[in-house]
Amino acid sequence: MKCPFCEKAETGVKDSRTTNEGSIVRRRRYCGKCGGRFTTFERIQTRELVVVKRSGAKRPFDRTKIEKSIATALRKRSFSQKQIGEINDRIILELESDNTREITTRKIGKLIMKELVKIDPVAYIRFASVYKDFTNIEDFTRFISKLQKD
Numbered sequence: 001m002k003c004p005f006c007e008k009a010e011t012g013v014k015d016s017r018t019t020n021e022g023s024i025v026r027r028r029r030y031c032g033k034c035g036g037r038f039t040t041f042e043r044i045q046t047r048e049l050v051v052v053k054r055s056g057a058k059r060p061f062d063r064t065k066i067e068k069s070i071a072t073a074l075r076k077r078s079f080s081q082k083q084i085g086e087i088n089d090r091i092i093l094e095l096e097s098d099n100t101r102e103i104t105t106r107k108i109g110k111l112i113m114k115e116l117v118k119i120d121p122v123a124y125i126r127f128a129s130v131y132k133d134f135t136n137i138e139d140f141t142r143f144i145s146k147l148q149k150d
């Protein structure tokens with residue numbers, strides 16, 4: 001937890017106690033650099049995320065669907081289930097730390113592409129061809145040549 005006074009990245013915990021019948025953990029923290037003291041509260045994420053499809057239809061958020069999309073894109077690309085799980089966790093963490101309850105499929109697609117482009121260009125192209133819904137070969141070649149330029 002970053003110090004709110006001097007912005008030092010690491011601070012220590014002086015003591016932790018649960019409040020509200022155990023559903024909230026209160027931690028008193030201190031900063032070893034500037035001596036600042038502050039308190040944090042930790043609670044369970046109860047916000048239910050909702051996915052908004054392109055059609056406008058809403059569905060409850062399903063984390064296994066993202067993992068399946070990643071696994072499909074990475075099929076036969078020598079990535080372990082563990083690595084796929086880690087990518088999935090990073091994407092979900094980013095979605096959960098966003099301050100909105102509704103997430104568009106477009107946003108999820110973008111986050112998946114952002115992860116895939118870093119690790120495997122073939123998987124990235126596979127995923128993008130589905131996500132961007134290329135309807136003809138021109139769209140596809142335009143996409144590939146843009147990718148090569150970048």
Ligand SMILES: [Zn+2]
Nearest residue numbers: 003006031034
């Ligand atoms: Zn500090």
